[in-house]
Structures are given as structure tokens and as C-alpha cells.
Amino acid sequence: MASTDDYDKAANDIRRPGTSQADGVLDTRELIRHATLAASSHNTQPWKFRIQQDSVTILPDFSRRCPVVDPDDSHLFKSLGCAAENLVHAAKAQSFSADVRFDPDEDGVVILLHRDASAHPTDLYRAIPQRQCVKTAYDGKSLEAWELDVLEKAGERKDVRVIMLLSAAQKDAVIDYVARGNIDQLTDRAFRDELVSWIRFNPNEAIRTGDGLSGRVSGQPALPTWLAKWIIKLVLTPKGQAETDATNIKSSAGVAVFVSREDDKAAWVEAGRAYERFALQATALNVRTAFINQPIEVRSLRSNFEQWLNLSGENAQLMVRFGHGGTAPFSLRRPIDDVVLEE
Ligand SMILES: Cc1cc2nc3c(=O)[nH]c(=O)nc-3n(C[C@H](O)[C@H](O)[C@H](O)COP(=O)(O)O)c2cc1C
Numbered sequence: 001m002a003s004t005d006d007y008d009k010a011a012n013d014i015r016r017p018g019t020s021q022a023d024g025v026l027d028t029r030e031l032i033r034h035a036t037l038a039a040s041s042h043n044t045q046p047w048k049f050r051i052q053q054d055s056v057t058i059l060p061d062f063s064r065r066c067p068v069v070d071p072d073d074s075h076l077f078k079s080l081g082c083a084a085e086n087l088v089h090a091a092k093a094q095s096f097s098a099d100v101r102f103d104p105d106e107d108g109v110v111i112l113l114h115r116d117a118s119a120h121p122t123d124l125y126r127a128i129p130q131r132q133c134v135k136t137a138y139d140g141k142s143l144e145a146w147e148l149d150v151l152e153k154a155g156e157r158k159d160v161r162v163i164m165l166l167s168a169a170q171k172d173a174v175i176d177y178v179a180r181g182n183i184d185q186l187t188d189r190a191f192r193d194e195l196v197s198w199i200r201f202n203p204n205e206a207i208r209t210g211d212g213l214s215g216r217v218s219g220q221p222a223l224p225t226w227l228a229k230w231i232i233k234l235v236l237t238p239k240g241q242a243e244t245d246a247t248n249i250k251s252s253a254g255v256a257v258f259v260s261r262e263d264d265k266a267a268w269v270e271a272g273r274a275y276e277r278f279a280l281q282a283t284a285l286n287v288r289t290a291f292i293n294q295p296i297e298v299r300s301l302r303s304n305f306e307q308w309l310n311l312s313g314e315n316a317q318l319m320v321r322f323g324h325g326g327t328a329p330f331s332l333r334r335p336i337d338d339v340v341l342e343e
Contacts, residue, residue, distance in 0.1 A: 007203035007216050011330035015129035018093060024115055026094055029336055031056060034090035034128050036333045038082035038276055039291075041075035042066055042198040043331050045211050047083050050108075050341045058083055059108040059341070064211075068194040069185070069297055074268045078318060081272020084109045086128050089280070093121035100273070102266040109269055127283035131276075132330055134288040135218055137251035138323030142166075147285055148254070151322070154281035155258060159267060160274040160317070163309060165255040174292070174319075175249050177305050179242035181294025184301070186238040195236075200332075201228035210334035217331050245292060253323035255292070263315040271317035282322055289320045 015037065019030055028051045035058070040046060046064035050057040058080050065076055088098040088111070097116035102109055143151075148164060155162035165174060185191045199213045200206035202222040206214040215222060223231070249255065258274050260267040279289050295305040296316050306316050 002203040002207045004203055004216060004222065007206055007214070007332070008329060010207055010210075011332055014333050015330060017129070018090065018121075018125070024095070026091075026096060026113060028056060029340075030094070031087050031090045032336055032340060034125075035083040035087040036336065036339060037128050037131070038079070038086045039131075039133060039279065040079035040082065041070060042195070043212050043214075044076075044079070044198065045334055045339070046076045046079055047339060048341050049339055054113050056087060056111045056113070057103075057106060057108045058087075058111070059106065061339075066194055066198075068188070068190045074263075074317070075293075075297075077265045077268035078272035078275070080109050081269035081274075082276040083272075084111060084269065085273040085276035085280070087111055089122060089125040089128060092116075092119040093125045095119050102269045104265070107265070123284040124277065124280040127280040131279050131283040132328060133290045134325060134328050135248070135290045136325065136328065137248050138253065138288060138321075138325035140251045141253065141324060143253045143287065143323070147287065150285065151256070151278060151281055151287070155256060155274045155278035157270050157274040157277070159261040160258055160270050161314075162274070162278065163257040163259060165257065166253070171249050171252070171255060173308060174255050174295075175242075175246045177295035177301060177308075178245045178249065178292050179238075181298045181301055182241045182245065183238040184298045185294060186236060186241060192233075192236065196229060196232060199228075199232070201225050206332055210332050210338075214329075214331055216329045219328070248290070249292065249321055251323065251325075252321035253287075255319060255321050256289075257309060257316055258318040259309070259311060259314045260317050261314055263317075267315070268317065275318050275320065278320070286324065287322055288325045288327075289322045291318065291320050293319055295319070 032049045044064040046061045048059045048061050091098045096113045097119050099112045152162050201215050258271050260271050282289050295301045
């Protein structure tokens with residue numbers, strides 16, 4: 001039986017400090033290790049990496065899709081964007097610069113790597129092993145204007161911008177949208193079944209799979225899977241979740257919404273990159289982030305939410321709350337060998 005110590009050891013091992021080398025020989029496994037530390041929807045890690053001379057291609061692993069919460073695979077492609085962003089910063093640490101583009105023929109993200117003597121390890125690179133979603137309440141304090149400015153800039157990408165919602169009235173409106181999303185999602189049997197299938201209820205299960213939403217991260221006691229599945233049916237209610245989300249959003253300094261001009265795979269990858277960069281910058285500033293995507297995931301709410309945001313022609317892609325607060329145990333990842341494609 002694996003213990004929580006075994007779990008923490010596994011989580012720390014994949015986050016060991018990187019080897020930054022500038023001798024011109026690219027350590028691609030290090031690039032991929034850093035890429036896999038990115039966020040992914042339900043921690044599905046829906047990626048495969050193909051290594052070639054001077055390039056890495058991140059391909060979707062559709063066996064890990066979540067058809068209920070993500071029927072068009074938009075979250076899946078955003079997750080690939082998150083991994084791509086980490087890879088870019090990891091390449092810089094090895095004195096390589098990277099050009100990233102979505103290739104519709106490959107259905108993947110192609111990253112071309114060039115030797116660049118001026119590229120070096122940055123604060124965002126050093127933040128990669130520390131970035132995490134902290135899903136608990138924050139300290140309720142505002143951020144300094146300069147911190148907000150730096151964060152907003154970090155989340156801006158080609159055709160993606162960040163809307164910062166900071167006032168109490170704006171947070172109240174978000175709380176209302178999230179609560180409506182919770183009702184829709186948590187009263188849907190298929191949504192609940194899919195969510196529960198990705199929850200890892202004890203260290204044994206989490207370490208065996210190396211993926212999913214671990215109870216250790218969300219502060220739940222380790223339980224046998226059969227018992228936990230029975231209990232979660234009782235505790236996972238729209239009302240209970242809405243109360244937790246309201247407390248968490250009120251405790252946050254603000255909410256950031258990532259919006260894109262287009263709504264296709266290339267735009268989803270860009271939105272994922274924008275979030276990951278925002279989150280790395282937040283980590284470097286000791287600021288926590290957590291997703292609250294319900295009003296975007298629930299189709300019947302999304303256009304209403306976009307109207308409230310005053311968007312004309314743009315698309316809401318991701319929403320996170322942020323603020324200062326404590327850390328949480330880290331999530332796990334699968335071994336690198338499981339995600340590298342053999343040529
Ligand atoms: C596209 C995308 C959508 C996500 N949606 C949610 C969400 O709706 N709610 C949530 O709590 N976390 C969400 N997450 C966060 C993942 O659960 C988290 O990244 C994963 O469990 C790994 O944990 P880590 O980010 O702490 O490493 C999302 C992540 C991504 C990339």
C-alpha cells in the first residue's frame with residue numbers, strides 16, 4: 001500500500017530541479033519533462049511528444065479525451081498549448097529559442113528549436129516545477145497595481161487577451177455564473193461519472209495511474225476507491241460546490257478571463273499558452289491560481305456570459321481566479337516514456 005509520503009516523493013521527483021545546459025546539445029527529455037508539468041484538463045495529460053532533429057511535435061492523445069465536459073476537444077487542445085508554453089521556457093534554459101505553430105495537417109503543435117546563445121534560464125522557467133492549481137481559499141487581499149499589470153501582460157498572446165475582473169460586483173456576478181454552471185454539470189449523471197472516473201481517491205491509485213485529480217491535492221483523506229465513490233455521490237452537490245466556489249472566489253484578489261478572436265484548434269492552443277504563461281508569472285510572483293471554467297464549459301451559459309463580458313465577436317476560453325495564499329500538495333504525472341512516441 002502506497003502512503004502519502006510515497007505520493008509526495010513521486011510528486012517531488014518529477015519536479016526535481018532542471019539541468020540547464022548551454023553546450024549546444026539539446027536534452028529533449030528534459031524539455032518534455034518540463035512540458036508535462038503543465039496544467040491539463042482533469043490532469044488527463046492528453047499529449048504525445050514526437051522528437052525529431054531540431055523539433056518537437058506535441059500531438060493529441062484522443063484516448064484521454066473527456067467527451068462530456070469537453071465535447072469539441074477544446075480543453076484538450078488548450079492543454080497542448082499549456083505543455084507547449086512550458087517547453088518554450090525549458091528550451092530557453094538550454095540556450096535554444098523556439099517557434100511554435102499549430103499544424104492542421106498533423107493536428108498537433110510543432111515546435112522548431114534553434115540554437116540561440118542569448119537565450120537563458122528565466123524566472124518563468126524556474127517557476128515551471130512550482131506552478132500548481134491551488135483550489136482552496138486565498139487571503140482575501142488585493143494585488144498591487146504593478147502585479148496586476150505584469151500578470152495581464154503575461155497572459156496576452158497573438159489574438160488572445162485577458163480581461164481582469166477585480167471589483168466585488170464583478171466577482172459576485174462570476175459567483176452567480178459559476179453556481180449556475182455547477183447546477184447544470186452536477187445534476188448531469190454523465191458529467192459526474194466522467195469526473196469521478198478521473199478522481200484518484202488514494203495514493204495507490206494516484207501513483208499507479210500517474211494522472212487524474214488526486215484526493216491528496218484537494219485535501220481529501222485517502223479512502224478505498226469503492227467507499228470513496230459511494231461517499232462522493234453524497235457530498236458532490238451543486239449547492240455544496242456553489243458555496244465552496246463562492247467562498248473561494250470572494251477570497252481571491254481577482255478573476256482573469258482569457259478570450260480569443262477565433263474559436264478553432266489554433267486559437268485553443270494559443271489560449272492554453274496564454275493561461276500557462278499567466279500562471280508561471282503568477283507563480284514567480286508567489287500568486288496562486290485556480291480554474292473556474294463552468295460558465296464557459298456549459299454551452300447554454302457561455303453566450304450569456306460572453307455578453308456580460310461585453311465581448312463582440314471574441315470567445316471566452318478559460319477563466320481563473322488568483323490571489324495570494326498557501327500552497328497545496330502537487331499533482332502527479334505519467335513517466336516520460338509513456339508520452340514519447342517512438343520513431
Ligand atoms: C484546459 C484546462 C481546463 C481546466 N479546467 C478546470 C476546471 O474547470 N476546474 C478545475 O478545478 N481545474 C481545471 N483545470 C486544472 C486541472 O485540474 C489541473 O491543471 C490538473 O489537475 C493538474 O494539476 P496542476 O495544474 O496543479 O499541476 C483545467 C486545466 C486546463 C489546462
